[in-house]
Amino acid sequence: MNFAAIAWLVLRKDLAIETRSWEIVSTTLFFAVSCVLIFAFAFVKEEAAPGAAADAAAGILWIAVAFAGTLALGRTFERERYGDTLKALLLAPAPRPAIYVGKLLGIVLLLAAAEALLVPLIALLFGAPFFSRPLILIGLLAAGTVGFGAVGTLFAAMLVRARTRDVLLPILLYPITVPVIIAGVRGTSALTASPVNENLALMWLAILTSFDVVFVTLALWTFEPLMTE
Amino acid sequence: MKYVPALTVAVAVLFVSAPILVAMAPYESTMGLVQKIFYFHVPSWIAMYTAIYVNGAASALFLFRSRPAADRVGAASAELCVLFGAMGLVTGPLWGVKAWGHWWIWEPRLTMALLLWLVYISYLLVRRYGGPGSEKLAAAVGVFGTAVSPFVYVSVNLWRTIHPLNSVVPTLKSPFRPAFGISSLAFLALFGLLLALRVELGRRQAALDALYLADED
Numbered sequence: 001m002n003f004a005a006i007a008w009l010v011l012r013k014d015l016a017i018e019t020r021s022w023e024i025v026s027t028t029l030f031f032a033v034s035c036v037l038i039f040a041f042a043f044v045k046e047e048a049a050p051g052a053a054a055d056a057a058a059g060i061l062w063i064a065v066a067f068a069g070t071l072a073l074g075r076t077f078e079r080e081r082y083g084d085t086l087k088a089l090l091l092a093p094a095p096r097p098a099i100y101v102g103k104l105l106g107i108v109l110l111l112a113a114a115e116a117l118l119v120p121l122i123a124l125l126f127g128a129p130f131f132s133r134p135l136i137l138i139g140l141l142a143a144g145t146v147g148f149g150a151v152g153t154l155f156a157a158m159l160v161r162a163r164t165r166d167v168l169l170p171i172l173l174y175p176i177t178v179p180v181i182i183a184g185v186r187g188t189s190a191l192t193a194s195p196v197n198e199n200l201a202l203m204w205l206a207i208l209t210s211f212d213v214v215f216v217t218l219a220l221w222t223f224e225p226l227m228t229e
Numbered sequence: 230m231k232y233v234p235a236l237t238v239a240v241a242v243l244f245v246s247a248p249i250l251v252a253m254a255p256y257e258s259t260m261g262l263v264q265k266i267f268y269f270h271v272p273s274w275i276a277m278y279t280a281i282y283v284n285g286a287a288s289a290l291f292l293f294r295s296r297p298a299a300d301r302v303g304a305a306s307a308e309l310c311v312l313f314g315a316m317g318l319v320t321g322p323l324w325g326v327k328a329w330g331h332w333w334i335w336e337p338r339l340t341m342a343l344l345l346w347l348v349y350i351s352y353l354l355v356r357r358y359g360g361p362g363s364e365k366l367a368a369a370v371g372v373f374g375t376a377v378s379p380f381v382y383v384s385v386n387l388w389r390t391i392h393p394l395n396s397v398v399p400t401l402k403s404p405f406r407p408a409f410g411i412s413s414l415a416f417l418a419l420f421g422l423l424l425a426l427r428v429e430l431g432r433r434q435a436a437l438d439a440l441y442l443a444d445e446d
Contacts, residue, residue, distance in 0.1 A: 151373065158369060163360030171354055172366075175347040176373050182340075218376055222369050225292045 003101075006094045010102025011109075017079070024075045025110065032068035032114045033121065036060060040125060057128030058188035061118055062144070062181050068114050069148055070170050073107060073156040081160050090227055100153065100223040104216075107149040115141050128192050136201050137191055143208035144184035147215050148177050154219040158226045180215075183208045233429075236422040243415035250408035257405070263327040266320050268408050272416035273316035274342070278378070279420055280310035281345065284352075285375025288368040297435065298428075300364050303371055305427035307352045309420055314346035348374040 001009075018024055039060040080086040089099055119137070123130045130137055155172050159165040187204030190197040247268070257264035287303035290296055321339065322332040333339065348370065356367045 154369070158366050159359075161360075161362055162355070162366060164358050168355055168359060171351045172370055175344050175351055176370075176377060178344055179341070179377060214376055215373075218373060222292060222372060226365055226369055 001094065003095060003098045006098035007101040007105060010089070010099050011105045014076070014103070014106040015109075024072055024079075025113065027075070028068050028072045028110060029114055029117055031071050032064045032118055035064040035067050036118065036122060036125065039063070044126070055189065055192070057122050057126040057130070058185050058192055060126070061115075061122050061130075061188060062184045064118055064122075065111060065115060065141075065145070066148060066174075066177070066181055069107070069111050069145075069152060070173060072110050072114075073149075073152045073173075074166060074169055076103070076107065077156045077160050086157075086160055096224045096227055097220045100157070100220065103157065104146075104149050104153045104219075107153055108145050111145045111149060112142075115145070129194070130188075130192065132196050133191050133198060133201065136198065136205065137188065139205050140184055140187045140191075140201065140208065143205060143212055144180055147180040147208060147211045150212065150215040150219045151177050154223060154226070157223070180208065180211055183211065233422065233425055236418060236425065240415065240418045240422050243411060243418055247408070247411045247415045250411050254408040255404050260328060263324060266324045268412040270317060270320040270324060271409070272413045273313045273320060275413055276416040276420045277310050277313040277317060277342075277346075279417060280306045280313060280424075281349070281375055281378050283424070284310060284349070284371045285378075288371030288375070292365065292368045292372060298432075300368070301428050301431035301435070302424070303368060304353075304356060304364075304431060305424050307349045307356075307367075307371065308427060309423055310349040311346065311353065312423075313416070313420065314342070314349070317342065318346065345374060345378055348377065 039056070043056045043060070077086070080089070090096070092099075119130055119141075122128055152169075152173055156169055159168055159172075162168055183204045187201045187208065190200040190204065251265055251268045254265070254268075256262060284303050284306040287299045287306060290299035291303055325334070326332050352367050352370045352374065355363050355370060359366055
């Protein structure tokens with residue numbers, strides 16, 4: 001079997017398990033929405049005019065994605081650990097990087113669903129003009145999600161064996177992925193600024209893409225030795 | 230281990246001579262006395278970035294070749310990275326409050342240096358609390374930390390910044406140069422000495438653990 005077929009099989013396996021219970025999707029989406037509500041209480045003042053919190057919207061969007069992503073990453077691998085299925089998955093006669101790519105695609109799909117919910121919600125609640133350049137916004141979100149997911153999937157997979165995995169995942173993940181969050185937030189706020197600063201957003205998109213290349217390459221390279229005991 | 234006495238002497242000589250040279254160096258025309266922290270601040274960062282690259286190489290070596298010695302070098306350099314980073318993070322705001330009027334600003338270089346420092350604290354946390362097998366996990370953090378660090382350097386050129394540029398160092402006027410050169414050398418020698426001592430300590434710990442295990446069998 002080739003690389004893409006194996007990655008697709010791993011993704012389909014995760015999707016099949018998820019569509020039986022919808023456990024991770026429903027909890028992640030609800031968590032993302034409650035994050036947004038907490039930020040609303042922190043940033044929106046009663047006397048302020050509608051739309052006054054629009055400049056905070058980009059930050060709120062990316063932080064909600066990062067927090068929900070951490071939760072989802074933990075849950076995805078907790079399920080593998082609980083069923084002791086990760087060992088079986090790794091025993092399969094398949095290249096390890098293909099298994100990693102399958103897992104990564106699952107996380108990216110899940111976060112894409114969360115973003116599809118969060119973007120209109122935040123645009124509505126905070127009056128943020130997210131849809132002025134929809135293609136660039138989609139590009140920023142896609143590149144940011146892949147960068148965050150690439151590191152997150154690797155770290156969550158390797159932490160399955162660690163004792164204090166719940167605490168260690170965010171501790172390891174945030175310092176390393178903060179460049180991704182910074183690029184995402186700055187790029188998105190360039191789009192919500194008036195007038196729209198398209199060149200700045202595209203520069204941040206280019207930086208995000210270079211992060212993605214580095215992170216995905218490194219993750220593919222280190223997944224094999226990390227998952228070998 | 231056999232280099233330790235020679236290195237100790239070198240570190241002692243350098244750290245005695247550096248303050249004399251720093252005191253002799255003329256006042257910088259615009260910043261005056263405040264500028265002298267530069268002889269302490271920049272060498273701390275040079276030592277921290279050296280620690281990061283040593284850690285990256287050691288982590289990669291441990292990850293792909295499983296050499297226990299590489300793991301000990303990785304752990305030692307991560308500790309030193311946190312130590313020298315702390316020095317840089319303390320001296321930076323001391324200068325910043327005089328020169329910029331702020332203790333801290335969210336400027337790319339400062340932010341990224343702080344982030345790298347946090348990455349190596351998380352490296353130490355994983356090793357300490359990760360349970361058995363956490364050396365490999367820490368090595369992955371080290372590899373990623375090293376990979377992130379070039380972005381720190383690139384960021385300076387990409388974004389407008391009020392931090393003095395790195396290009397200041399090569400164009401430094403000759404009266405400032407000996408003090409800066411000796412300070413940097415002193416910090417690098419100190420890094421080398423501490424690294425050698427810490428690696429040796431790690432080796433002895435491992436040897437002791439092996440003896441305990443052999444005794445139990």
